[in-house]
Amino acid sequence: xxxxxxxxxxxxxxxxxxxxxxxxxxxxxxxxxxxxxxxxxxxxxxxxxxxxxxxxxxxxxxxxxxxxxxxxxxxxxxxxxxxxxxxxxxxxxxxxxxxxxxxxxxxxxxxxxxxxxxxxxxxxxxxxxxxxxxxxxxxxxxxxxxxxxxxxxxxxxxxxxxxxxxxxxxxxxxxxxxxxxxxxxxxxxxxxxxxxxxxxxxxxxxxxxxxxxxxxxxxxxxxxxxxxxxxxxxxxxxxxxxxxxxxxxxxxxxxxxxxxxxxxxxxxxxxxxxxxxxxxxxxxxxxxxxxxxxxxxxxxxxxxxx
Numbered sequence: 001x002x003x004x005x006x007x008x009x010x011x012x013x014x015x016x017x018x019x020x021x022x023x024x025x026x027x028x029x030x031x032x033x034x035x036x037x038x039x040x041x042x043x044x045x046x047x048x049x050x051x052x053x054x055x056x057x058x059x060x061x062x063x064x065x066x067x068x069x070x071x072x073x074x075x076x077x078x079x080x081x082x083x084x085x086x087x088x089x090x091x092x093x094x095x096x097x098x099x100x101x102x103x104x105x106x107x108x109x110x111x112x113x114x115x116x117x118x119x120x121x122x123x124x125x126x127x128x129x130x131x132x133x134x135x136x137x138x139x140x141x142x143x144x145x146x147x148x149x150x151x152x153x154x155x156x157x158x159x160x161x162x163x164x165x166x167x168x169x170x171x172x173x174x175x176x177x178x179x180x181x182x183x184x185x186x187x188x189x190x191x192x193x194x195x196x197x198x199x200x201x202x203x204x205x206x207x208x209x210x211x212x213x214x215x216x217x218x219x220x221x222x223x224x225x226x227x228x229x230x231x232x233x234x235x236x237x238x239x240x241x242x243x244x245x246x247x248x249x250x251x252x253x254x255x256x257x258x259x260x261x262x263x264x265x266x267x268x269x270x271x272x273x274x275x276x277x278x279x280x281x282x283x284x285x286x287x288x289x290x291x292x293x294x295x296x297x298x299x300x301x302x303x304x305x306x
Contacts, residue, residue: 038126038133039183044086045134052078053102056139059303060132060259061105061112062250065148065288066161066266066295071114073300076103082115085134089127091115100131106304111135118246120223125175129253133184136257142198142306143254144299146264148288149244150226150271152236153216158270158287161213161295163202164194164263167248168219168240175249176256185257193255198262198302205301211294216241218265220248229273236273243271264299266291 036044055077063071082088082098091098101112113135117128132143151157176188199215206213219240221227227235227243235243242265251261268284 037181038130038179039181041087041130042133042137042184045088045130046137048084048086049080049100049102049134049138052080055102055109057102057109057111057135058139058141059105059108059110059306060135060138060140060143060254061110061299062116062132062143062145062247063101063112063114064116064146064246065268066264066292067146067299068114069292070105070296070299071101071112073296074101074103074105074110074112076101078102079114082131087130088134089117089123089130091117091121106300108303108306110303111138111140116246116250118223119172119249120245125173125249129175129249132250132253132259133257136185136254136259140259142195142260142262143250144262144264144303145247145250146266146295146299147218147244147247148268148284149218149242149265150269151242151267152219152232152271153214153241154272156214156216156241156267156270158267159291160267161206161211161291161298162218162242162265162267163199163206163213163215164218164247164265165199165215166217167193167251167263168217168235168238169248169252170238171219171221172248175253179256185253187256187258190252190255193251193261194263195260198260201305202262202264202298202302205305206298209298209301211298213298214241216265218247218263219243221245226279227271229276232271232273232276235271242267262302264295266295 223245268287
């Protein structure tokens with residue numbers, strides 16, 4: 001009986017210690033399972049970049065199709081592979097690079113994405129727009145984007161450079177859904193997603209450079225397949241001039257963060273339903289490559305004029 005009483009007394013004395021240890025372990029476990037907020041992830045990425053580069057960029061550039069050669073014209077202070085940056089996804093598209101270039105272009109401090117991420121690669125819209133939020137946190141006030149696209153307007157032709165004046169985002173998930181942290185931005189008004197002042201500047205510079213440009217509406221679709229005849233008719237019917245598989249989520253996030261945007265498309269093929277031909281990938285790539293020097297010079301001169 002005495003042994004039982006002693007054993008019970010030991011249990012009573014030990015219980016608070018065991019209970020406290022158990023509670024602490026449970027709390028640590030809960031903390032480990034808590035997903036970092038988007039803002040905290042952005043801070044992680046920025047903190048890492050700041051260990052490599054301490055300047056404040058005024059312009060961000062997404063070097064999509066048509067602007068790849070511009071990467072070589074940036075006086076790079078440092079280049080960081082996406083895979084090295086916390087929370088960055090990496091592009092799986094062979095024709096796209098996968099690094100952040102930080103340096104100077106035409107006297108302006110810039111940060112450029114060599115290669116973008118796409119929804120059709122299997123990433124969420126929040127993942128593909130994460131680099132835009134990081135560039136905004138680094139300090140950019142202007143974002144320049146480019147893409148390859150299919151022409152819907154019969155007055156356009158392959159090789160044309162289109163200055164994007166507006167977009168249609170009915171067919172892609174919205175990257176702003178669920179975003180409640182005002183530190184990421186508050187701009188929900190898409191009245192002017194592409195800055196009218198920057199469009200006017202681009203048209204003026206194009207005229208001075210002797211570059212013929214179109215101005216039109218870009219519609220984004222998820223991809224990765226090309227559209228059917230019926231889909232081309234639908235997209236043209238709702239007011240689109242060109243169609244592509246990127247750009248719009250990036251622009252929405254930039255505008256949400258108070259960043260002004262200038263966008264360019266290079267038409268690589270035509271999506272005219274009554275005269276549709278099978279997509280010739282070699283011809284598409286050649287058209288994009290032929291337009292690249294023209295668009296690269298135009299963007300460089302626009303940056304210089306800013």
